[in-house]
Amino acid sequence: MSSAPGSIDPAADPHIDPRTDPFADPTADPEAALAGERAHLAASRACLRRMREETEAIDLRDVGGNDVSNKIVTSLIQTRIAALADLADVPLFFGRVDGRFADAPDVSTGTAPVEVRADPSRPVERFWIGRRHVHDHLGDPMVVDWRAPVSRSFYRATRIDPLGVELRRRFGWTGGELTAFEDEHLTDPGEADGKSAILAAEIERPRVGPMRDIVATIQPDQDEIVRADLGQTVCVQGAPGTGKTAVGLHRVAWLLYAHRDRLNRSGTLVVGPNRSFLDYIQQVLPALGEVEVGQTTVEDLVANVPVKAADTPGSGRLKGDARMADVLRRAVWSGLAAPTEGLLVVRGSRRWRLPSYEIEEILDGLRGRDVRYGAARDMLHQRLAHGILVQMERAGESPDDRVQDAVARSKPVRDMVNALWPAVDPAKLVLRLLSEPEFLAEHADGLLTADEQAAILWAKPARGVRTAPWTPADAVLVDEVADLVSRTGSVGHVVVDEAQDLSAMQCRAIGRRCTTGSATVLGDIAQGTTPWAATDWSETLRHLGRADVRYEELTQGFRVPREILEFASRLLPHIAPGLAPASSVREAPGSLDLRAVDDPQAVDNTAATEAARLLTHEGSIGLIAADAQIPALAAALREAALDFRQLGTEADETRLNLVPASLAKGLEFDHIAVVEPAAIVEAEPQGLRRLYVVLTRAVSGLTIIHNRPLPDELSAA
Structure with a gap:
């Protein structure tokens, strides 16, 4: 005291x-x-x-x-x-x-x-x-x-x-x-x-800059998830404002406290949807005293090739399909050959032969083992060398391990291994699959239709790995092949945020990073915006390789006011009919403002004027619009002499943020102004889900500025 x-x-x-x-x-x-x-x-x-x-x-x-x-x-x-x-x-x-x-x-x-x-x-x-x-x-x-x-x-x-x-x-x-x-x-x-006035004030306190920890406001149901045991994988379905991201980060901090020796050896990793999101959460763990947790995106996790292009929604969906794992597995193992002659090794004045039928037996034994392609290839050197040593022993010699290693490194053995079990370069193999129709057809037969094969082929043949038109989805395929060749290292715990947007192949890439550990899987089915977004968690968890999972659902919001949440929840029957609408502990009368603009040419200037008005309030401001509209809004903000930062750029941090709708997920602002919701919906196939994400970023106030009619799905029930 x-x-x-x-x-x-x-x-x-x-x-x-x-x-x-x-x-x-x-x-x-x-x-x-x-x-x-x-x-x-x-x-x-x-x-x-x-x-x-x-x-x-x-x-x-x-x-x-x-x-x-x-x-x-x-x-x-x-x-x-x-x-x-x-x-x-x-x-x-x-x-x-x-x-x-x-x-x-x-x-x-x-x-x-x-x-x-x-x-x-x-x-x-x-x-x-x-x-x-x-x-x-x-x-x-x-x-x-x-x-x-x-x-x-x-x-x-x-x-x-x-x-x-x-x-x-x-x-x-x-x-x-x-x-x-x-x-x-x-x-x-x-x-x-x-009700605790101090607790309510802390929850509602305006924030500028990166995300804060919620350690002072953790609720009992959140604490239950935070303190889940290390050996348990937890999947958290969380509506907007329920604190699922903060819960995941605090769970990492708690696990490092309770199992520090183990996790310091194996490591921990946080995987977020994009760099803007990681910038937003970067201060949470250091504020809790944890400074050694890795934070990355899926793109950075699988950065084995230079990504220079983008997939169409159709090709991206197909490349992210779980069937591609079988296509790649076939391609990796397709290079094995049967021996046509025996192995001859010369040592000094003696010649030693290993007959082809014994080599075939060695190959069959390695094919039947559950090991990576590259590990089996390394074993083949030693198995062939051991076969030669057996011949030496039968002739009365007494070779030791040094002799076996020398034989394994000899040119005849190396040449035979290269002929029977050729080395696989992951990038070159994927390049060949995506640029050679015959090679793809051979290994996708019965897995992908002819039309699907045509959809994932590159338009122009690529000359080499460095010049190939790699896309983010291609990089995941390369990572899959790399794991087929050599086992990917695993960490003790992985936190995956916005997991509902991961493709099956992305899930596999993350899952192999925690094969010997556990995971915290965070997301909201209603906020899935990719063409391959999950419709339920069972498939996502299966592709992550997590069978025994504890499922938790957070439905009580603490940050987003009830008026805003109820308005956005009008979209739920159309985007996620199986989810119950979230509730909120906060009421903020007047927090929702629908503002129609008669002149379509005046929308951008109206948005700039609204941004200037919001700057008179305390806290952070987000001006959110369809990606295509961002340049016009940026021009209007400059004309109004407003200091702002455009997310996705390296600009310095300010209170006013210009946010492309595609980068809004996972972020929150005290006040937001959303420009032309109809344009956000039309910009992509999952536009209604994107709009749901955008509308639920506000903590204190939401202004909607529009000239075009609001989407029908937002009409009152």
Whole structure:
């Protein structure tokens, strides 16, 4: 517990335990109680500063014994220093629980999760809950990591099941300054239930720039998903504003806390739909003290060839079809040949022969093994060499492993392996499939129709890998072949966001990155906008290679106001009839504004004027339109002398964002203006789903500017 006003400052005297000074009764003297909490904050920041300074002072000279070990240890220490950063504008703690718990909870970092049970016979203990663990000079906790077992009670305790908690306190912050607190006495039957004003303010707080963590506002159903065990793959179907992306990121942070040693060895990975999305979420994990999580897109994940072209919707859908995996498998293994003669190896003055029938037996044995093409090819060298060694032993010689290795590397063996089991270059094989109709027809027979084969062939023959007109879908095919040749490395956990937009082949590419780990699959069937978008999760999960999956559905929104969500949900019967409309805990009368413009030539200028008006409000602004309309809107914004950033470019961050509809997914803005919804719908086959995505990006207000009639599907029921 922090010092009350007038007591010794624990930050100035490290021998004073700040938790031994009782707080003033907040009902009798709230200002004194607030001062006590501020004193605890000051003491906690001083302790965090000491922890960082002690880490920085560690002498790393020759600690590992060699250069490699020294570099590893230095990297670990630097990561630890980065995790101990005290961000001035980020609250160090956001809550407190006072309770009687069965056991003194283990609140140190990196422990396996355990349940915390109530015990009325124990004295009251107080724990401040924050983004990272902070301890004093004695090693006792000043701030408990939100992932620690005792923190679970902060998120899940209720009056019906208080989990040992007698008081739950939430803190209000302005920047990095503690400005208010709010108490719930969970064991007091005389206290009426009420909504937390601080919780609501934190949920609704305007945001500018990248996505923030939601660690202070995690709800019980979200916490259940966040703390799912590492060995369990979780699929989260989440309506707009339900926090599914944040839940996925917080699950990574929790897994790294609970299973740090294991995941530090195997690694973790977040896969997002595009670079704009990754830029948007990039600060969440570092704010939680996790700085070593890889973040990538599918395109970057499979970047084995230079992508220079784009597929049509039809060819992209076919190249992403799961049948292509069988076409590629046939093509990879099609180069095997039967031996026409035996193997002759000369060593010194002796000649050794391996007859063709024994070579055939070796080939049959390798074909029947469940190994990659390249691994089997490497085995063939050794199997042929072993066959020669058997001949040597029959003749009375005693060859050892060195002799076998020398025979395996000999020219006769290498020549035979190249003839019978030729090496496969993934890019060259896919290039041949897409540019040679006869080769494609041979391996797609019975899998793809003649019309489908014609649809995926390149229009012009390509001369080489570097000059081929590679598309994103082609790069995924190359990655598939690379895995058929040599096994792709796996990480301990993968988070896949906007997974409903993945093709079967993209799912396979991600799935092979977590064959020995688990996954968190996030998305919303209603927001699928690709030609191959999922209509249910079973197919997506099957292609990801996840059989035993825990399915969760988030339907309660916290960010998008009810008025906006209900308006956008008019599209659901047309785009995802099997999904129930999401609800929202927020009501914001006046948050929806439909604005018709009589003159079609005035739409862009009206949008610029609306953007200028929205800039008078607090928070971020998104001006969203069909991709083709973005240049005209950019010109109108420049003419109005408005500072803006166009998503998809390298422009500096500003409050006003010009957003092509194709890049809006996964983002959110405090206020958005959507220009000509009809044009968004007409721009692509999944236009209604794209419009649903666009309409649900708003947190505080949605303005729709249109000259053309709104789509019929948005008409009131």
